Amino acid sequence: MAKQHWLVKSEPESYSWTKFVADGRTAWTGVRNFTARLNLRAMKVGDLVLFYHSVTGKDVVGIAKVAREAYPDATAKEGDWSCVDLVPHKALKQPVTLDTMKTDEVTRDMVFIRQSRLSVSPLTEKQFARILELGGTKA
């Protein structure tokens, strides 16, 4: 199956790209939404994931890569929740802002734009490629 593309959001105040790079690897825990969980569980090792800073920044700052597929989220006290492991792949040369993505013809239809509260969402290959292009970066 072809590689899929994703976008995850994080508030820099709680977990920033910088911290992620410093950590070198992180378990993407804390997702408590069924739709987001479905997306997490569909991730495959090697899939590329855009890393978006919500609230502060409001821009895509880097690319992460799935290092481990969905497994139980140990931070969940109850319920059946999953997390994946992500590793930093590379930073975007130029962050791509929400404003840009809302106006760009290719990216304006992203699930993430339409549903701003969904913390894990899929992107088409085209949308993914377009954001890299806007960010002056090659995967």
Add this chain to the structure above:
DNA sequence: GCCAACGTTGGC
């Protein structure tokens, strides 16, 4: 700081 959008909860 406010408000809209959305998800969840609880009463009926």
Add this chain to the structure above:
DNA sequence: GCCAACGTTGGC
């Protein structure tokens, strides 16, 4: 099973 109330998230 529906819907109102409430809480949370995130953009502005």
